[in-house]
Amino acid sequence: MMDYQSILNDIHAHVISEKDKGTVASYIPELALIDINNFGLHLRTKNGEEYGVGDCNKPFSIQSISKVLALALAASKKGSTILNRLGVEPSGHPFNQLALLEIENGIPRNPFINSGAIVVADIIVSLFNDPKVEFLNYVRNLTGDDNIHYNLNIAKSEKETGFRNYAAANLLKSFGNLENPVEEVLDYYFMQCALEMTCQQITKSFHLFANKGKCLFEKSQLSEQQAKRINAIMLTCGFYDEAGEFAFEVGLPGKSGVGGGIVALLPDHYVITTWSPGLNKKGNSKLGMLALEQFTTKTQLSIF
Ligand code: GLU
Secondary structure (H helix, E strand, O other): OOOHHHHHHHHHHHHHOOOOOOEEOOOOHHHHHOOOOOOEEEEEEOOOOEEEEEOOOOOEEOHHHHHHHHHHHHHHHHHHHHHHOOOOOOOOOOOOOOHHHHHOOOOOOOOOOHHHHHHHHHHHHHHOOOHHHHHHHHHHHHHOOOOOEEOHHHHHHHHHHOHHHHHHHHHHHHOOOOOOOHHHHHHHHHHHHOEEEOHHHHHHHOHHHHOOOEOOOOOEOOOHHHHHHHHHHHHHHOOHHHHHHHHHHOOOOEEEOOOOEEEEEEOOOEEEEEEOOEEOOOOOEHHHHHHHHHHHHHHOOOOO
8 A cells, every 4th residue: 555645745845845946927917926935735546535735725826727627618518529629739839829820720739728728718608608607616516615716816917918818819710710709708718717726626626537537426527538538638738848748757647837736647546736836947837847757756656
């Protein structure tokens, strides 16, 4: 029997002593206010054992981690028709790059770069009268926790400064790949990214990807094939233009966000979430990647 708690404790002690903690994202001004010294780590096994250390119960801005949950919601309603508007190839470029979108006629490479996530947001806006409420309820239901909220200051801060996302949405619109008005889609998208969750809540919400599409309460949210495919997209596209490095160092499907969170999972085994707001040059949490590399090395539990 593996002693997960002491493994997490060891990792925690090791990574918080690192001098170079990376840099907190500042292009969304409100995110720059977060204390770089936060560090949380939470693990939940498929059969429900939970282990946590550090700031694993402090809510933080999940940012791009929300793109996976939004994709799951859209896929559960629309199935593979969403692939008419999106690809599933890694972009090899930063998450907010625009040139590829222009060259490839407004079809984003994958749902986790910003342009792809904006298409998914458009699908959600078309599906629901009140998409913000529906998305929040979806995540609360997956987690079994009503204490999950949007951070309105962060949404507002991004709305005021999200120029590249406005550019991407306008390009999508010009190519006919956005059904709703740019303002409406981005108003929803910024709010979706501004969801705040703790490491523990994120771990729980991602259980469906480790459990063949069934959430914590054994309710089928996605087909087995959809869960498998979303895991594949996380592995190949979940870490900006560092997905190869993450597969190489850690060896798990997962998703990072500029708020400093990383969630990763081993299908049929566990989900693990880290939070450390300092990012490396590619936009992934510096200590989060280190912690996850240590976790799969110490436990020898990766997909490879
Ligand atoms: N809301 C952020 C953006 O669109 C999300 C970025 C991220 O976490 O990768 O720029």
